[in-house]
Amino acid sequence: MPRSARWRLIDRDRILWERWPGECIIYNDLSGQTHLLNLSAAAALELLGAEPESAETLAEKLKVERAEIERLLQEFDQLGLIEPDE
Amino acid sequence: MVLGVGPFQVRIHARIAALTGFLSRMYRDFPLHPPDGFADIRVRLYRPRSWRRYLQPQVCFERDGKRIFHPFPLSHAPPLFEWGLNWCIATRAHQYLMLHAAVLERGGRALILPATPGSGKSTLCAALMHRGWRLLSDEFGLVREDDRLDPLPRPIPLKNESIGVIRAFAPEAELGPEFPKTRKGTVAHVKPTEASVRRMGESAVPVWIVFPRYQRDARAVLEPVPASYAFLRLAYNAFNYEVLGAEGFRRVGRLVRRCRHFNFSYGHLEDAVEIFDSLAS
Numbered sequence: 178m179p180r181s182a183r184w185r186l187i188d189r190d191r192i193l194w195e196r197w198p199g200e201c202i203i204y205n206d207l208s209g210q211t212h213l214l215n216l217s218a219a220a221a222l223e224l225l226g227a228e229p230e231s232a233e234t235l236a237e238k239l240k241v242e243r244a245e246i247e248r249l250l251q252e253f254d255q256l257g258l259i260e261p262d263e
Numbered sequence: 264m265v266l267g268v269g270p271f272q273v274r275i276h277a278r279i280a281a282l283t284g285f286l287s288r289m290y291r292d293f294p295l296h297p298p299d300g301f302a303d304i305r306v307r308l309y310r311p312r313s314w315r316r317y318l319q320p321q322v323c324f325e326r327d328g329k330r331i332f333h334p335f336p337l338s339h340a341p342p343l344f345e346w347g348l349n350w351c352i353a354t355r356a357h358q359y360l361m362l363h364a365a366v367l368e369r370g371g372r373a374l375i376l377p378a379t380p381g382s383g384k385s386t387l388c389a390a391l392m393h394r395g396w397r398l399l400s401d402e403f404g405l406v407r408e409d410d411r412l413d414p415l416p417r418p419i420p421l422k423n424e425s426i427g428v429i430r431a432f433a434p435e436a437e438l439g440p441e442f443p444k445t446r447k448g449t450v451a452h453v454k455p456t457e458a459s460v461r462r463m464g465e466s467a468v469p470v471w472i473v474f475p476r477y478q479r480d481a482r483a484v485l486e487p488v489p490a491s492y493a494f495l496r497l498a499y500n501a502f503n504y505e506v507l508g509a510e511g512f513r514r515v516g517r518l519v520r521r522c523r524h525f526n527f528s529y530g531h532l533e534d535a536v537e538i539f540d541s542l543a544s
Contacts, residue, residue, distance in 0.1 A: 193509055195516040197490045204512035209505060211498060211512065213491060 183262040184250055185229040192226070192258070208257045217241055221249055222258065229262035265302050267294035269415030269463055270405070271356070273348065274302035277340070279322060282308055285341035289418040289439055289452060292460040304351045308340055326351050342442050342450050345420060349402055352415070353502040359413070360514040361502040362404030366412055366467075367396035369543045373412045373467035375404050375522070376475050377500045383477030383529075386425040389453045390532045391539060393433035398459035399467060403502075410517050411466040416459040418452035426451045432532050471542060472497065472524040481530035483538050493524035 186192065191206040201219045204211050214222065220239055224230055232250055236243040253259040265274045266286075277283065296302075307325040311334060321334035324347040331350060335343040353361060365376040365388035374396070378384045385401055392398045399414040407413055418439065421429055426449065429436055437454040472493055473485070497515050498504045504511040529535045 193512050195490075195494060195512075195519075200489075200491050202491055202494055202516075204509060206509045209508060211495075213495060 181231055181233075183229040183231045184225055184254070184259045185262045186222070186226045187258065187260050189226040192222075205256070205258060210256065212256065212258075217245070218249055221246065222253065225253075225259055265296040265298055265300055266290060267296055268348075268417065269400070270413050271303040271352065271415075272296055272301060274298075274305045275308075275344075276306070277308040277344075279308055279310070279337070279340045281338060282322075282340040282344055285344070285439060285452075288437075289341075289454050292455075292457050304348070304355070306344070306347060306351065308344060308347075310337065339442055339445055341439070341452070342420070342445055345418060345452070348417075352403060356405070357503055357506055358408075359403075360406040360504070360507060360511055360518075362406060362497060363402070363500050363502055364404040365401050366399035366404045366414075367391050368399055368412075368414075368467040369396050371467055372470040372543065373399060374539065374543075375412075375469055375472045375518075377404075377472070377497060378402075379474065379476070379496075379500065381477060382475045383425070384475060385419050385421055386428055386477070387475055387529075387532070387535055389419045389421065389429050389436065390432055390536060392419070392453075392456055392459065393436055394536045394540075396539070397462060398455050406469070406514055406518060407466070408514075410469065410514065410521065412469055413466050414459070414463040416455040416463050418454055420447075420450050420452050422450055423448045428532070429453060469518055469522050472519070472522045473527045473539075473542075474525070475535075476526065476528045477530070478528055479530050481528050483529040483531070483534035484527070485538050485542070486526045488524050488526050490519050490524065493522075494519045 193204040195202045201214050221235055232243055232246045236246045265272050305327050308322055311323055320337040322337045322340045323334050324331050324343050363378045365384050367374050376384050388401045398416045401419040403415050405413040405415055439452040441449055441451045443449045
């Protein structure tokens with residue numbers, strides 16, 4: 178994954194959220210899939226919904242290891258939640 | 264005949280003595296509608312015109328003129344009707360979020376018991392129905408747009424040992440004939456109580472979601488579970504969560520937020536009744 182690559186939610190308006198303390202569940206109306214997210218993943222997805230982010234900026238904002246963010250972004254990409262911000 | 268079954272009107276065309284007898288007994292409290300009136304669901308059970316009419320006779324199930332399922336032995340016409348009607352509802356009634364669950368009511372508040380393998384849902388449901396709970400349904404939690412649950416009382420199918428368990432637990436229960444060697448073993452049906460049928464126009468507010476698990480001789484334990492756990496189990500258990508898409512997600516979410524949710528393990532029906540009585544008090 179290129180260092181400066183930025184990502185964004187494919188369509189923020191098509192993601193539905195149910196939030197509880199410590200976790201949340203989202204529904205992606207584009208894929209029809211439902212996903213259980215932990216706190217870090219939910220926070221990352223919310224940031225990506227606000228504006229495009231790179232792995233570097235996400236890691237900084239969320240105070241987690243960059244490698245973990247890169248794994249998360251890969252998973253979000255595979256799930257069809259995010260796309261490169263070109 | 265057109266039978267009123269919960270929110271549905273079901274036209275049944277059949278000239279099969281075993282089925283006619285079953286319907287007149289198990290559905291005797293249900294309203295009949297004009298035979299030429301509207302019907303939401305139209306089914307026909309018939310004996311095929313083949314050599315099977317005479318040798319190991321069979322019965323077929325049709326909905327709207329189209330045969331559904333492989334033929335059953337003629338003697339299994341009643342369970343075929345019940346399972347066929349379940350299929351008709353599950354594949355069409357998408358105005359509801361349809362949970363695969365038993366639902367009972369007390370004091371206007373509904374208890375949802377999602378079905379999972381090994382849960383003993385039907386046995387538990389039959390037991391509670393004979394201990395002061397109104398049966399909304401043994402099979403379908405019909406969640407409306409306003410989140411209330413619509414009743415769909417039907418005969419409760421019991422399998423194998425459960426038949427004897429309910430006979431002993433509730434001698435007043437009215438059971439239909441036993442059907443051996445069905446695909447689920449021996450099956451017999453418990454007639455819904457007259458009160459459950461009389462009140463089938465009364466919806467209920469969902470208050471409790473309880474995931475039951477039967478384990479022989481186990482102590483009864485009711486344990487709260489996280490909302491996310493309840494959400495995922497309900498969603499994947501529902502007949503039409505995926506069909507409803509975003510609306511299904513929203514309805515499950517509202518249901519989970521509105522209700523208290525528990526896992527429940529039990530080994531004795533009396534213990535289960537006591538636990539649910541205290542839950543409802």
